[in-house]
Amino acid sequence: MSALVPLPVIVPLLAAALSVLLGRYRALQRVVSIVALTGVFGVSIALLIGADDDGIIVHRAGGWDAPLGITLAVDRLAGLMLVVSSFVLLAVVIFAIGQAGEEQRRVGFHPLYLVLAAGVAASFVTADLFNLFVAFEMMLAASYVLITLGGRPDQVRSGMTYVVISLVASTLFITVLALLYASTGTINMADLAVRLEDVPEGVRAMFAIAMLVVFGIKAGLFPLFFWLPDSYPTAPGPVTAIFAGLLTKVGVYAIMRSQTLLFGTPDWMGTTLLVVAVLTMVVGVLGAIAQDDMKRILAFHIISQIGYMIFGLGLFTVAGVAGAVFYIVHHIIVKTALFLVAGLVSRRAGSNRLSEVGGLVRSAPVIAVLFAVPALSLAGLPPFSGFLAKFALADAGIASSEWIVVGASLAVGLCTLYSMTKIWAGAFWGEAEEAPVREPKNDRRFGAPALMILPTAALALGSIGVSVFAGPLYDVAERAAADLLDEQVYIDAVLGDDATIDVAEGTQP
């Protein structure tokens, strides 16, 4: 089982190399991407089942024991994230193939996309903080190119903001790593969790805040989210979808992992997280209400949804963290589906501006249905997955007597519903007020090529699947949360039996 752990990283990387070699043969590139990502999806399911049955699966790269060697570990949370992310990556690459956009025009799309997939998987499986940095860089370097694919002026402008802000975050990350290494002499996460206990309280608090800032930039927390609604919507359609669905959630995953494992979940951190969560939710949703462009509305909703996840984490109870994990699973699927629908709308109607689009419910009923399912789910209407996720969070919040946060989250849910109905009324009902900038394309019955409809439908079904199988899924999330809050489980699994060996004479000679 442990030999499977590196596969979600290695397979896409090798496939990316192969894809570069096959640059001239578009059809072969597509086959390579789909086969590799399907393989990763299968491996991820096996890993999740394995981690759920037998506990954390640990792989020691090169046979070097922790904490000296690089350790990869898959616990329930990582397994869950791997499954969802590989499912979404697969769906979006099929959408990209069907769209006949940048994917056809640029040789580099498939290799970059695969590197991105490898980076995302590596961030989930790594148990080494520096390795996490490298995984982030892998993911970000690919995303820098993907976001500016096409080189249009607006892409270059927003890409610049994105690259610069990500670089600043990476630099801060290196700084934190340097300080952590200087004070503890290790960068293995499990080993760090042990050694940080001996570090003075104030220094530990500094590390906790610094890591929250570093990952908060990537996750789009208040007040570090400003780059997100600006840069995401300009990228090519499928790229935006995968960024919106996955990249910010990698940041949230890193926050969850670091805050629960390394810093012993002190009360003040819980309060900080809750305050940040409320501000993120409220500011994100208010930003969404002000927008007129469908993609930008959705981009602001990413921010407000991130607030919900942080709210669950900030409670630091099993129910709260389980709600957050469930929320991430629901959100990745739903958000990606919504952005794919935005791509469909933009293609069908020639614009994403609500003032320039209208009447789609008559002219493209399939797209309307595909929008309605994830949109209602995002807004949290029963019986969709968003309702269950929000219910789990609100329930956990009430159990912890965090009335203000629960109230804010419910109010934000209402505002989300409002802005979803705004999209519905603007794009699907009514008439367009202005002529769209581009010529609308209408092909065949579904209003878009089958290869674009199919993955979108798969994601919409996936979100319904989340609500149908909510029971077992929530149980897994609950077990994952219990593991997260008991850091000893992770420490024992990663460090193994000989956890007490004296490390690196060179470190403290």
Added chain:
Amino acid sequence: MTILLALVAAILFGCGSWLLMQRRLTRIIVGIGLLGHGANLLLITSGRSGRAPIIDGGGGYADPLPQALALTAVVITFGVTAFLLALGFRSWQLTQDDRVEDDVEDRIIAARREREAPSGDVDDDPENTFGPDDEPAENPT
């Protein structure tokens, strides 16, 4: 020695942060470079200084791990900075200017407010204006 290195890192961080605040992309790139150097220097400093590299000659040896980490970080910073330079060049090709411009949508929303209440203060620099949505306007030059 550690104090000196920490001081140099602090200066690099300070200059880098100041350059980051600028509007011109070339300065931002230099700023990012300085920040990266500062962080890498800090990474090196996190090991003990003043010992032989890896030879075990009685007095112990310097910790090789920070050096390996710094090497990795340097390579990554280098690659990404090269990409940023290419992006800056592309921006200059497109607009003959390396200023980082405001968000298009933000300007549209601000302009909408301007129309409704004409006393607002809106930046209507023609060089900063793209066409609506995805279609770029003609190159201003």
